Amino acid sequence: MRLIDSSLAAAFIVSSLVCGASSPGFAGEFNRVLSPGDAMPRWEALEGVDGKRHAAADVAEAKCVVVAFTCNSCPYAVDVEDRLLALDKAYPDGTVQLIAINVNKVAEDQLDAMKQRAQDKGFEFPYLYDPSQKIAKAFGATRTPEFFVFDQQRKLVYQGSFDDSPSGKDIKTHYLKDALQATLAGKEVTLRETVPIGCNIRYERQRRRRRD
Template sequence: MTRFAAIVTVLALSIGSAQAGKFNKVLNPGDKAPTFQKLQGTDEKEYSSSDFSKDVVVVVVTCNKCPAAIAYEDRLIEFTKKYSGKVDVVAINVNNSDADKMDKMIERSKEKGFNFPYLYDPTQKIAMALGAARTPEFFVINKAREVVYMGAFDDDMRAENVKKQYVVDAVEAALAGKMPTVKETAARGCGIQFEKSSK
């Protein structure tokens, strides 16, 4: 093999590995987490990203009516209970259909007993900044406010079939000051209904 051919081969391998397993079109693992300002919550309070000060923050881009998002509500409630005092959890609805407006969000929050802030971003800016494409889509942010994991909560929408808990593993790693082994997976769920004017 000539020196030129070897260089080309190495470059091709390095480019291929850099692109492998990338599902997010905006962020890479290790990138600084986007911030948000003054989003209205179902508790009638306004929240900014700076209000979440624990060493690890989990941001969930979700909505009210997607069956996949609904399937993960109980797991998210249990996760929040488990990590209370250690991790800040915040859910952000970015869809603007009638079923996703604030009045319906308040109803859903009360019905399910959400134990985390449930915020509304009708501008959809946080979803675009995070590179979120589906609901639900999860982002684990470490003490340095870097995104260390993004994608699905776990490996099966049916809780009884779950074998891999991606968010839990990422949170445990981040709490220990480490990067998780799995940093990105493909989110599963409904496509976000982006407004034409938002793109």
């Protein structure tokens, strides 16, 4: 039995039809690349809003890593920002490390705009930019926001939405927080995948070469 809120499932089906997505070839229930238990894709030398280059090795000491694909321009991503700030502040000892990554290349999502957004909101977690978009593809990320939780062995224990309320109102189930609490307590995560609800990541289209 798939443990997923029916309204979110319906939203996923609608968005998939609109975007022309098809179900065959998925690794997880809602991800074409990663499924629970897979190793965390690595990133190297991604520039952050702090002016430094960041790598996956920087968070080697954390017991859990949360990777959030997000951006400035999507209203769903904006709605989750306060929840990201609260999550980051809940683990000041570094037990959980939050990494936010943006790969969109439109003007409002580029690095200068990211720096301004991070300053305005008071982000203290790394907010990284990958204009190559390779890291998002390695995760199979399709939405902003979309979340991935990895345990101390950097195995995927949860992927999908932050919680059951894209707007952050009337939250009934805290998907991501529940996954973190179970993992930190050495317990199995019962709900490991949910539908990511948000804007499409703006992947660049690859032009097909004309055959001679």
